[in-house]
Amino acid sequence: MFGYPNCQPLAFPAETCHDRLIKQSKAMTTTTTIKVKYYHDAGHGWLAVKRSLLRESGLENEISAFSYQKGQTVYLEEDCDAYKFVKTMEAKGYAFDVDNRYCERSPIRNYAGYFTV
Numbered sequence: 001m002f003g004y005p006n007c008q009p010l011a012f013p014a015e016t017c018h019d020r021l022i023k024q025s026k027a028m029t030t031t032t033t034i035k036v037k038y039y040h041d042a043g044h045g046w047l048a049v050k051r052s053l054l055r056e057s058g059l060e061n062e063i064s065a066f067s068y069q070k071g072q073t074v075y076l077e078e079d080c081d082a083y084k085f086v087k088t089m090e091a092k093g094y095a096f097d098v099d100n101r102y103c104e105r106s107p108i109r110n111y112a113g114y115f116t117v
Contacts, residue, residue, distance in 0.1 A: 034089065037099045039075065041106040046075035047082035051117070057088045060116050068111040075108050 037048040051072045054060050062084065066077040076082040086096065 031093060033095045033097050035097045035099070037101055038078075039101045039103075039106055039108055040078070041103055041109075044106075045078040045082075046106070046108050047078065047085065048073050048075050049085065050074075053089075054085070057085055057092075059084055059088055063114050063116075065113055067114040068108050069114050070108075070111045074114060075111065 034049075034053065039046050039048060046068065051060075051069070051074055054063070054074050054076075059081075063074070063081050064077065066079075067081045068075040076085050089096075
């Protein structure tokens with residue numbers, strides 16, 4: 001996992017982050033559902049979340065350099081940052097409604113790298 005000591009592999013390596021989010025959200029009984037977009041291309045994927053929601057998760061200072069940002073949206077890389085975010089928000093009682101977006105080469109790769117504000 002690129003040298004991140006706190007990163008966890010997905011439970012099923014062949015499963016996409018999107019598939020995992022769908023399964024988890026269907027399995028949970030919660031009071032709040034968060035609508036998110038999962039963008040991916042041939043090489044990688046990112047979960048788009050509002051910066052305010054990232055702040056609410058308490059992970060704002062734990063996001064890696066492999067995540068990006070544009071405006072008030074943070075694009076959490078799928079292998080570590082998105083995983084931590086999903087697990088943290090699930091523990092707070094949230095579920096996810098995921099809109100899956102694919103393109104050959106995502107423009108997200110050209111956005112500014114993540115930094116805290």
